[in-house]
Amino acid sequence: MIRFLPFVLLASGLAAQTPPDVAMERSGYLAWLKKGPNSPLSAVAQQRIGDGVRLGPAGADIPLAGIEEYRVYPSGGGLVLEGPGGKRPIGRGRPYRIGKYALYLTGSQPGTVLTVFTDGAGKEPPGYYDYDASMVFTGPLLRPENPERVRILASDGMEAEATEVGTVVVPLGGRTSLRVLRIPVAGGDESELEIFFRDGTNGDGSYPAGRFVSLIPAGIGKFRLDFNRARNPFCAYSPVYACPLPWRGNVIAEPVRAGERYSGGGRENPSAGDTAK
Amino acid sequence: MMLELLFQAAVALTATPSPAGPWKAVLDLAGGALPFALQIDARGRVLDGRLCNGRTCQSFSAVRIEGDSVILEIADYAATLKASVRSDSLLGYYHNVGSNGPRTIPFRAARGRWPVSRAPMRLAGRWDATYYQELGTSPRVFDLRNEPGGFQGRIISSTGDYGPYAGTVVGDSFAIGLFDGSFVYLLTGKLVGDTLRGVFHAGLRTQTPWTAVRSTGPPNLKSPTEVSRADTTVPLRFEFPDLQGRLVRNDDPRFRGKVLLVDILGTWCPTCHEATPELLRLYRRYHPRGLEVVGLAFETTGDTAIDGRQVRRYRDKFGVPFPLLLAGLNDNESIAAALPQLQDVTAFPTAVFVGRDGRVRLVYAGFHGLAAGPQHARLVREFETEIEKLLDEKRER
Numbered sequence: 001m002i003r004f005l006p007f008v009l010l011a012s013g014l015a016a017q018t019p020p021d022v023a024m025e026r027s028g029y030l031a032w033l034k035k036g037p038n039s040p041l042s043a044v045a046q047q048r049i050g051d052g053v054r055l056g057p058a059g060a061d062i063p064l065a066g067i068e069e070y071r072v073y074p075s076g077g078g079l080v081l082e083g084p085g086g087k088r089p090i091g092r093g094r095p096y097r098i099g100k101y102a103l104y105l106t107g108s109q110p111g112t113v114l115t116v117f118t119d120g121a122g123k124e125p126p127g128y129y130d131y132d133a134s135m136v137f138t139g140p141l142l143r144p145e146n147p148e149r150v151r152i153l154a155s156d157g158m159e160a161e162a163t164e165v166g167t168v169v170v171p172l173g174g175r176t177s178l179r180v181l182r183i184p185v186a187g188g189d190e191s192e193l194e195i196f197f198r199d200g201t202n203g204d205g206s207y208p209a210g211r212f213v214s215l216i217p218a219g220i221g222k223f224r225l226d227f228n229r230a231r232n233p234f235c236a237y238s239p240v241y242a243c244p245l246p247w248r249g250n251v252i253a254e255p256v257r258a259g260e261r262y263s264g265g266g267r268e269n270p271s272a273g274d275t276a277k
Numbered sequence: 278m279m280l281e282l283l284f285q286a287a288v289a290l291t292a293t294p295s296p297a298g299p300w301k302a303v304l305d306l307a308g309g310a311l312p313f314a315l316q317i318d319a320r321g322r323v324l325d326g327r328l329c330n331g332r333t334c335q336s337f338s339a340v341r342i343e344g345d346s347v348i349l350e351i352a353d354y355a356a357t358l359k360a361s362v363r364s365d366s367l368l369g370y371y372h373n374v375g376s377n378g379p380r381t382i383p384f385r386a387a388r389g390r391w392p393v394s395r396a397p398m399r400l401a402g403r404w405d406a407t408y409y410q411e412l413g414t415s416p417r418v419f420d421l422r423n424e425p426g427g428f429q430g431r432i433i434s435s436t437g438d439y440g441p442y443a444g445t446v447v448g449d450s451f452a453i454g455l456f457d458g459s460f461v462y463l464l465t466g467k468l469v470g471d472t473l474r475g476v477f478h479a480g481l482r483t484q485t486p487w488t489a490v491r492s493t494g495p496p497n498l499k500s501p502t503e504v505s506r507a508d509t510t511v512p513l514r515f516e517f518p519d520l521q522g523r524l525v526r527n528d529d530p531r532f533r534g535k536v537l538l539v540d541i542l543g544t545w546c547p548t549c550h551e552a553t554p555e556l557l558r559l560y561r562r563y564h565p566r567g568l569e570v571v572g573l574a575f576e577t578t579g580d581t582a583i584d585g586r587q588v589r590r591y592r593d594k595f596g597v598p599f600p601l602l603l604a605g606l607n608d609n610e611s612i613a614a615a616l617p618q619l620q621d622v623t624a625f626p627t628a629v630f631v632g633r634d635g636r637v638r639l640v641y642a643g644f645h646g647l648a649a650g651p652q653h654a655r656l657v658r659e660f661e662t663e664i665e666k667l668l669d670e671k672r673e674r
Contacts (some may be wrong), residue, residue, distance in 0.1 A: 021383060024370055028381040033372060078579045078605045091579025091606055092665075094355070147411040158375050163411045182411060185377065190480035217307045217484045242639070 014273075015077070018131040021215060022081040022228055026128060026160050033125040033237070037095045038104045038115070038236040039190075039266070040156075041123045049079065053114055055098070062116060067099050072114055079105065079112065088124070108156055126263040129205075135227040135258035138218050141166045142231070154183050155194075155212045155233045157242035165193060168225060170214065173253030180224075181247075182213055194248045196233075200255035207236040207262040208252075230259025236266040243267050294364050295319060296340075296347040302386035304371055304456060307482045311454035311463040312444045314391060315367075317347070319427040326436060330455055332426035351458030358384055373459070382461065382481050393427040394445040404473055406432075406489035416498055419464075419473075421451075428453065430466060432477070435499045435624075435642070440548070447623060480524055481511030501656075504642035508618040511633025513539070515616060517602035518581075520589055525571070525600050531564065532569050536667040539629035540572045541616075543607050545590040551646035553595045556628075559660060560599060566668050567633075572597065573604035575612055575625075628660070632667050637665050 018026070018157050045062040047053050052073030054060040060069065070083040072090065073098035081090045083098070085169070095102035102117045143166040154160040162181040169177050184191045193215035202208050211230040218224040296485070297319040303310040317326040317340060324340035326349060338352035342362075346369065349358040354463065360369025367386040372379055404419040418433040429444045430453045434669045439460055444453030449468040466475025466489070473489040507513070518528050527537075540556055542549040562567045574591075576584035581603060588601050605611040612622050624642035643660070645652040 024383070025381050028370070028372055028379045032379045036374060036378075038374070078611055089579045089581050090576070094578065094580075149412065154377075165411050184374070185480065185483075188563075189477075190483045192482060214482065216482055269490075 007112045018033075018228075022131065025229065029231070030046070030125050030127075030256075037102045038117055040085050040234040040241060041125065041236040041272045042119065043115055043230075043234075043240045044101075044118050046240040047073070047114055047234070049112045049114050052111070055116070062114075064098070064101055064116065067101065068186055070098060074110075090236070094276050106156070106237045111159070113158065123265065124263075126236075126261045128228075129257045130261055131228050132258045135256065137168075137170050137225045138222055139168065140221055141168055141215070150181065152181065152247075153244035154181070155196075155231070155243055155244065157234055157244070160184060167224065168195075170225065172256065173251075178250050178252075179247055195225070195250065196244060197230075197252060198246055201257060205255075205257065206259070207232045208231075209233065209235065209264070209267075213257060213259065227256050227258040229234075230256070232260050232262060232266075235265075236262055239240040239264070239267045241266070293342060293345045293362050295508055296342070296362050296367065297324070298388055299365060299390045300386040300392050301389050304385065304420065304454075304461060305308070305383040305385070306461070306478050306480070308476055308478045308484050308523055309452060309463060309465050311456055311461065311478070312391060312452065313456045314350070314506075315386060318348075328456070328458065329443075330457070331424065331429050331441055332439055332445070335457060342405045354457075354459040356458040360384060362387070371461075380481065382445055384609070385635070391427070391445065392547050395423045396421065396428045396446040396451065397449070400451065400468055400473075403492040404489035404490045406487050407488045408472070408477060408485050410485060417487070417489075418492065421453075428439065432462075433498065433643075435504055439446075448570065450550055502639060503640045504624060505616050505622045506642040507629070507637035509637050510518065511618070513616075513629065513631050513637050514549055515539070515571075515573065515602075515604075517604045519590065519600050519602050520585055522581075525602055532635075533632050535567050535569045536563075536633055536664060536670075537631040537635075538568065538570045538664070539631060540570060541604075541612070541622060541627040542572050543573065543575050543577070543625050544591040545607065547576050548644050548646070550594075550628045552626045552628075552644035553591075553597065555644075555657065555660075557595060557597065559664065563664050563668065568664055568668065570599040572599065572601040573616075575607040575615075576645065577607055579606045630663050630667060633670055638667060 023178050033041050047061055049072055052071055053062060054069060054071050055062045056067040056069040068084050072079060072080060072081050078089050081096060081102045084175060090096050090105065092105045096106055100119055102227050104115045104117065106113045144164050147164045150162050150164060151159060152162050160183050162183045163181045165180050167177045167179055169175050178195045178197055180193050180195055182191045183194045195213050195215060196210055197213065198210040202210060211226055211232055213225065213230040233244055234241040278443060298317060298319045302313050302315050302317040314329040315326060316329065317324060326337045326340045327334040328337065330672045337349045339350040341348050342579045344361055346361050347367065354373055354446050356373035358371050360367035365388040367595040369384050371382045380456040401422050406417040406419050406624040408415040410419060417606065420433060422429060427443060428451060439455055442453035442455045442464055444451060454463045461480050463478040464475065466473050475487055477485045479489055501618045512527060514527050516524055519525050556570055561569065574588045578584055584603055588603065590600055605615045616622065619640065625643050629637055646658050
C-alpha cells in the first residue's frame with residue numbers, strides 16, 4: 001500500500017517554529033517578489049514575440065505610457081530591440097530598461113515570450129500561513145508503468161514538456177492521491193518534481209486556481225511533501241500571466257492552511273472548470 | 278567524515294572577523310554535500326576572491342562585507358554567496374535568480390583547504406555509465422582520475438561535458454562536485470563488486486540514479502562524427518559580424534577555394550578553451566597550404582557589447598589570428614536558426630570541416646583535451662587526416 005505518513009520530528013511547541021531552510025527559502029522568495037526586476041508582482045504586459053512586437057504608443061501591441069516606439073523582432077539567430085536610439089541585440093536572463101520599464105525575454109525561439117515589468121513599489125507579496133508541522137509528509141512515490149510526456153503550463157504560465165513520474169497519497173481529505181510531474185528548469189540538467197493541487201482554502205485564503213508544491217527527495221525511495229512550501233502560480237500576482245489548468249485529480253477535500261496565501265491582484269477568476277490532461 | 282568535522286569551532290561574539298584565507302565549502306543539496314573551495318584575499322580593506330573546483334578557479338566579480346556577513350558575487354550568473362562570518366566558519370546560502378524566481382541553496386564553509394584526496398586504482402579510469410530516467414536510460418562516460426590537485430572526474434555525454442568535477446574519496450565511495458555559480462552538479466558513487474552505483478544530483482533537488490561498468494570496448498557514447506549532421510549538397514552558408522562589426526561571409530575572398538575549419542564555440546565553455554590551442558597549432562601548420570579557420574561564437578547574452586568583450590578577451594588570451602564572429606546565443610534554437618544547414622549541433626565545441634568547394638565533409642562534436650590521453654591523440658590524428666585529405670582535393674571553385 002502506498003501511503004504518505006505524517007512526518008513529526010519535534011515536539012509540538014518547537015514544531016510550530018519555521019525551520020531555517022523554509023525560512024531562508026521564504027525570505028529569498030519574498031525579497032525577489034518585492035524588489036526583483038522580474039518580480040511577477042510588477043509584470044504589466046506579456047506577449048509572444050513571433051515575427052515581432054511593437055511597444056510604446058497607443059495602438060502598439062504593448063502600449064507603454066510615455067514611451068516612444070520600440071520594436072523587438074527576430075534577426076539572424078537572435079532578437080533585436082530597435083528604438084529611437086538605434087538597434088541592439090537582446091538576450092535572455094537580464095533586464096533591458098526602457099524608461100521606467102524593464103523588458104525580459106523568456107524561452108527559446110520561436111516561442112520566446114517578452115514580459116514587461118514596471119516599478120513594483122507599493123505591491124506587497126501575499127505572505128504565508130503560519131508554519132504547520134502537521135502539513136509535512138514523507139513516504140514513497142508510486143511510479144507509473146508507462147510514464148508519458150505531457151505538455152502543461154508551468155507555474156510561470158509558460159508551456160513546458162513534463163514527464164509523469166507517479167503519484168503520492170496523503171492522509172488529507174481521507175486519502176488523496178496526487179499526481180507528480182517532472183518539470184524541467186531552464187538550462188542544464190535540473191528539474192523539479194511538482195504537484196499542482198487544489199484544496200478547501202482556494203478562494204478563501206489561498207489562490208482560487210490552486211497552488212504548486214515541490215516534492216523533495218528524502219533518502220532512497222522516499223520523498224518529502226511540505227505544504228508549507230506551497231506557492232502560487234504567477235497568475236496570482238499579475239493578470240498578464242497565463243493560468244495553468246488544474247491537473248486532473250489533485251483535489252484535497254479539506255483546507256490546507258499552509259504555504260503561500262493570496263491577497264488579490266492577479267487573475268481574480270481563473271478558470272477552474274477544465275483540467276489539463 | 279571530513280564534512281562532519283566542519284563548523285565545530287567556537288563562535289566569535291565581537292566584530293566581524295576577516296573572511297580572508299582559504300575555505301573548505303559545501304552546498305547542502307537535498308541528497309548530499311557538494312564540495313568546492315573558496316580563497317578570499319584582503320589587500321588593505323579591499324577584498325577579492327576565487328571559487329575553485331579542484332585546481333579550476335574563477336574570480337568573484339565582487340567581495341564585500343555587509344554587517345556580519347560576507348557577500349561573494351558572480352555577476353555573470355546574477356549569483357551571490359552570502360554568509361555570516363564566524364571566527365572559523367561561514368554559514369549562509371547561495372542565491373541566484375532565474376526567470377522562475379530565486380534558487381536558494383544552503384551554503385557553509387570552514388577555514389582551511391580540502392585535503393588532497395586520492396582514489397584507489399580500482400576507482401580510477403573510464404567507466405561506461407547509464408543514467409536511469411523516467412522515460413528510459415541515457416548513456417554517459419565517467420573519466421575518474423587522480424590529478425595533482427586531488428581526485429577529479431569528467432562526466433561526458435554524447436554532446437560534450439561541463440568541465441572537471443573535484444571532490445573527495447573515502448574507501449570505495451566518492452563525492453565530486455562542479456559549482457561555478459550557475460551549474461550546481463554533484464556526482465556521488467560507490468564501487469560495489471565491479472559496478473559503480475550512485476546518484477547524479479543537479480541543483481537542489483534533481484536526483485538521477487546511475488550505474489557504471491568499466492569501459493572495455495567501444496565507447497558508450499555516439500561517435501563524435503555521428504552526433505551532428507549536415508546538408509552536404511550545397512556550400513555551407515554563414516554571415517556574422519566580426520569583433521569590429523564587419524560582416525564576414527562564407528564566400529568572402531579569404532575563404533574562396535580554401536579548406537575551412539569552422540569552430541563552433543562559446544567563451545563560456547571550458548572545453549572550447551582546451552580546444553583552441555590545438556586549432557591554433559593546426560592553423561599554423563596548414564594555413565600555408567590553404568587552410569582557413571573561422572570561429573563562430575555562440576554567447577550567453579546576445580548583447581553585442583557584452584558578448585564582444587568576452588570574445589575579445591578570448592582572442593587575446595590565446596592570440597587567435599583567425600576571425601572570431603559573433604554568431605548568436607548559445608541555445609539550440611539560435612544555433613539552428615544561424616546555421617540551418619547543420620542539424621543537432623549540441624556540443625561545444627563542434628568542428629565543421631569544409632572542402633575547397635564550400636561543402637561540409639565532416640562534423641566533429643566535442644573535443645578531447647590533452648588530459649584525455651589516447652583519445653586526444655586519436656582526435657588529433659583524425660583532424661590532421663581530414664585536413665590533409667581536403668587540402669589534397671582538386672580545387673573545384
